[in-house]
Amino acid sequence: MIRFRIIKRKPLPGWAKIVIPIAAILATLILSAIPILLAGGHLWKSYFYLFHGALGTRYNLLETFVKASPLLLTGLAVAFAFRAKFWNIGAEGQLLAGALTATVLGVNLGGIPSILVLPIVIIAGFLAGGLWASIPALLKTKLKVDDVVSTLLLNYVMIHIMGALLFGPLQQPGSSWPRSSAIVKAACYPILMPRSRFHMGIIISFVAMLIIWFINKKTTFGYQAKAVGFNIRAAHFGGINTTSVILWTALISGGLAGLAGVGELCALQYRLIMDISPGYGYSGIVIAMLGNLHPVGVLFSSLFFSVIIVGAQTMSRMTGVPTYIAEVIQGMALMVMLIFLLFTEFKIKVLRK
Amino acid sequence: MMAEFLDLAFISGLIGATMRMATPIIFAALGEILSERAGVLNLGIEGIMLMGAMTGFLFTYSTGSIWFGVFAAACMGMLLGLLMALLSVNLGLSQHVSGLGITLFATGLAMFIYRLHFGSPTVPPIIQPFKQVALPVLSKIPVIGPGLFTQYTLTYIAWLLVPALSILLYKTTIGLKIRTVGENPVVADTVGVNVTLTRTLCLVAGGALMGIGGAFLTLAHQNMFLIDVIGGRGWVAIAMVIFGNWNPFKATIGALIFGFLDGLQLRLQSVGLVLSFHLFLMIPYLLTIIALIGVSRRAAVPAGLLKPYRREEKGG
Numbered sequence: 087m088i089r090f091r092i093i094k095r096k097p098l099p100g101w102a103k104i105v106i107p108i109a110a111i112l113a114t115l116i117l118s119a120i121p122i123l124l125a126g127g128h129l130w131k132s133y134f135y136l137f138h139g140a141l142g143t144r145y146n147l148l149e150t151f152v153k154a155s156p157l158l159l160t161g162l163a164v165a166f167a168f169r170a171k172f173w174n175i176g177a178e179g180q181l182l183a184g185a186l187t188a189t190v191l192g193v194n195l196g197g198i199p200s201i202l203v204l205p206i207v208i209i210a211g212f213l214a215g216g217l218w219a220s221i222p223a224l225l226k227t228k229l230k231v232d233d234v235v236s237t238l239l240l241n242y243v244m245i246h247i248m249g250a251l252l253f254g255p256l257q258q259p260g261s262s263w264p265r266s267s268a269i270v271k272a273a274c275y276p277i278l279m280p281r282s283r284f285h286m287g288i289i290i291s292f293v294a295m296l297i298i299w300f301i302n303k304k305t306t307f308g309y310q311a312k313a314v315g316f317n318i319r320a321a322h323f324g325g326i327n328t329t330s331v332i333l334w335t336a337l338i339s340g341g342l343a344g345l346a347g348v349g350e351l352c353a354l355q356y357r358l359i360m361d362i363s364p365g366y367g368y369s370g371i372v373i374a375m376l377g378n379l380h381p382v383g384v385l386f387s388s389l390f391f392s393v394i395i396v397g398a399q400t401m402s403r404m405t406g407v408p409t410y411i412a413e414v415i416q417g418m419a420l421m422v423m424l425i426f427l428l429f430t431e432f433k434i435k436v437l438r439k
Numbered sequence: 440m441m442a443e444f445l446d447l448a449f450i451s452g453l454i455g456a457t458m459r460m461a462t463p464i465i466f467a468a469l470g471e472i473l474s475e476r477a478g479v480l481n482l483g484i485e486g487i488m489l490m491g492a493m494t495g496f497l498f499t500y501s502t503g504s505i506w507f508g509v510f511a512a513a514c515m516g517m518l519l520g521l522l523m524a525l526l527s528v529n530l531g532l533s534q535h536v537s538g539l540g541i542t543l544f545a546t547g548l549a550m551f552i553y554r555l556h557f558g559s560p561t562v563p564p565i566i567q568p569f570k571q572v573a574l575p576v577l578s579k580i581p582v583i584g585p586g587l588f589t590q591y592t593l594t595y596i597a598w599l600l601v602p603a604l605s606i607l608l609y610k611t612t613i614g615l616k617i618r619t620v621g622e623n624p625v626v627a628d629t630v631g632v633n634v635t636l637t638r639t640l641c642l643v644a645g646g647a648l649m650g651i652g653g654a655f656l657t658l659a660h661q662n663m664f665l666i667d668v669i670g671g672r673g674w675v676a677i678a679m680v681i682f683g684n685w686n687p688f689k690a691t692i693g694a695l696i697f698g699f700l701d702g703l704q705l706r707l708q709s710v711g712l713v714l715s716f717h718l719f720l721m722i723p724y725l726l727t728i729i730a731l732i733g734v735s736r737r738a739a740v741p742a743g744l745l746k747p748y749r750r751e752e753k754g755g
Contacts (some may be wrong), residue, residue, distance in 0.1 A: 424532050
C-alpha cells in the first residue's frame with residue numbers, strides 16, 4: 087500500500103521565489119484549457135486572442151495598464167493589511183467610500199481654484215477609504231469583533247449607503263437612473279497619452295507601490311506591522327503598541343482602496359454609478375495572495391490579472407467563450423499559487439508499506 | 440398607516456416572510472457550525488451558496504424536477520466542501536485564504552457556467568418554484584398559524600435540522616469526536632480519532648447544507664438565478680454562528696432576527712412605505728455588526744479553529 091505524507095523540506099534557493107510564481111501562472115494557463123474547451127472555444131485561437139486582446143495593439147496595451155491601476159491599488163491595500171494579519175476583506179467598500187467622497191467633492195468644488203481641486207479630491211478619497219477601514223480595526227482592537235466578518239458586512243452597508251444617496255440627494259437632477267451629476271473638469275485626472283485612456287491614476291498607483299515597498303522595508307512601522315502579523319502577543323510583550331499599528335495599517339490599507347475608487351471615478355466614469363467597481367476589492371484579495379503580499383509581487387499579479395480581464399473581452403468576442411472566464415482563471419490562479427507556495431515549504435513523501 | 444401595521448394580514452405575512460428569509464441563513468449557519476466545530480472556518484460559504492443556487496436552478500430547469508435540483512445543489516456543495524478540505528485540511532493551507540479562494544473561484548464559475556448554458560437572454564429563464572405547504576390543523580391557529588405553518592418544505596426541513604444537529608453535536612459519540620477535533624486535535628489524535636477524516640467529512644456535510652441554503656433562494660424564494668442572489672447571506676450566516684456562540688439553536692435565533700428584518704423590509708415595500716429602499720436593505724447588515732459587538736467579548740471560539748493539524752513525523 088502506498089501512502090503519502092507532507093513533510094517539511096529544506097529552504098529552497100533564492101531563484102525559486104521568481105521561478106515558482108511563473109510556474110504557477112503557466113500552470114494556471116494550462117488549466118484554463120478546461121473551461122475554454124468546455125465552452126467549445128478553439129484552444130489555440132482562444133489563447134491567441136486572450137494575449138492579442140491584452141497586448142497586441144497600442145490601445146489594448148494601454149487599456150491593460152488602465153485596468154491594472156485599480157487592481158494594483160486594491161491588491162496593495164489587501165497585502166498591506168494581511169501582512170499585519172488585519173484581515174481586511176473590505177477593500178470593495180473602502181473603494182466605494184473613496185469614489186463616493188470624490189463624487190461629493192468633484193461635483194461641488196467648482197468654485198475654488200482649479201489647481202486645488204484634484205489634490206483635495208485625492209486626499210479626501212484616501213481618507214474616506216481609510217476611515218471606513220478603521221471602523222473594523224477599532225472593532226477588532228477595542229471590542230474583539232472578528233475583522234473578516236465585520237469588513238465583509240461593511241461592504242454591503244457601504245453599497246446600500248451609496249444606493250440610498252444615488253437614489254436620493256446625489257442623484258442627477260432630472261435623471262431617473264441611480265447616477266450622480268458629472269464631476270467638474272478640474273476634478274478629472276489628466277490623460278497622459280493621446281488617443282488612449284492612460285491616465286494619471288496609473289502613475290499614482292505605481293508610486294503607491296513604491297511607497298508601500300519603502301514602508302515595509304525601511305521604516306520602523308513596516309517592521310512593527312510585520313511583527314504584529316507574525317505574532318501579535320510577542321509583538322505586544324516586545325513593547326509594540328499593537329492597537330496603534332493595526333489602526334494605522336487599516337488607515338493606509340483602506341486609503342489605498344479609496345484611491346482606486348477615486349481613480350475609477352475621476353479618470354474613467356466622471357460620475358458615480360452603482361457599477362463603479364466590478365469587484366476590484368475582491369480581486370485585490372487574490373492579487374495580494376498571488377503576489378505573496380510583496381508590493382512587487384502585487385504589481386506583477388495585478389498586471390497578469392488585467393491581461394486576463396482585458397484579453398478575455400477580445401477572446402469572448404472572437405470565440406464565444408463567456409467573459410466570466412476571467413473570474414474562473416483568477417480563482418484557479420489563486421489556488422494553484424497556494425499549492426505551489428506550499429511546496430516551497432513542504433514536500434510529499436511517499437511511504438511504502 | 441398605523442392601521443396597516445396592526446392589520447392581521449400584515450402580521451401574518453411578516454411572520455411568514457421572517458421564516459422564509461431565515462431559511463437560507465439557517466441552512467448555511469448549520470453547515471458553518473458543523474465545519475467550525477471540527478476546527479475549520481469555511482469562508483468558502485458565500486461561493487458555495489452561489490454555486491448551490493446556480494446548480495439547483497440549472498438542474499431543475501434541465502430536468503423539470505425541483506428535488507433533483509436540490510439534490511444537485513447539495514452534491515455541488517459537497518464537492519466544494521471537499522475542495523476546501525483538500526486545501527485547508529489535507530494540505531494545511533491557511534483557512535482564511537483557502538476559503539476566500541473558494542468563494543472567488545466558485546463565484547466566477549457559477550456565472551461562467553450559467554452564461555455557458557443560457558447565453559445572455561434578454562428575459563432571464565425561469566423555473567416552476569416550490570409551492571408553500573400548509574400543515575393541517577397547525578396552519579389554522581389564529582394570527583401566527585398561517586405565517587408559521589404555511590411554508591416551503593425546505594423551511595420545515597431547516598427547522599428539523601436545528602435540533603438534529605444539536606443532538607448530533609452534544610448527545611452522540613460522533614458529536615463528541617467532532618467537538619474534540621475542533622477543540623484539541625492533538626488529544627483527539629491521541630485517543631484514536633482521525634482528525635483529517637473528521638474535518639473532511641464535516642466540511643463535506645457542511646458544504647451540502649450551504650449548497651441547499653443557496654438553492655432555496657433560486658428554487659423557492661425566487662424562480663430565477665441572478666448573479667447577486669446570495670447578496671452576502673453567507674457572510675451573515677458566519678456572523679450568526681459567532682452571534683450564536685457556535686450553538687445551532689442560538690444561531691437560529693440570530694437567523695430569525697435577520698429574517699425578520701429582511702422580511703420587514705420586503706413587507707414595508709409591498710404596503711407602499713418606501714422610506715428609502717436602500718436604507719432598509721442596510722439595516723440587517725448593520726444590526727448584524729452591532730450584534731457581534733455585543734457577543735464578541737464572551738465568544739467561546741472552538742480552540743482548534745484556524746489551526747491546521749499536522750501529525751509530527753517520527754522516524755520518517
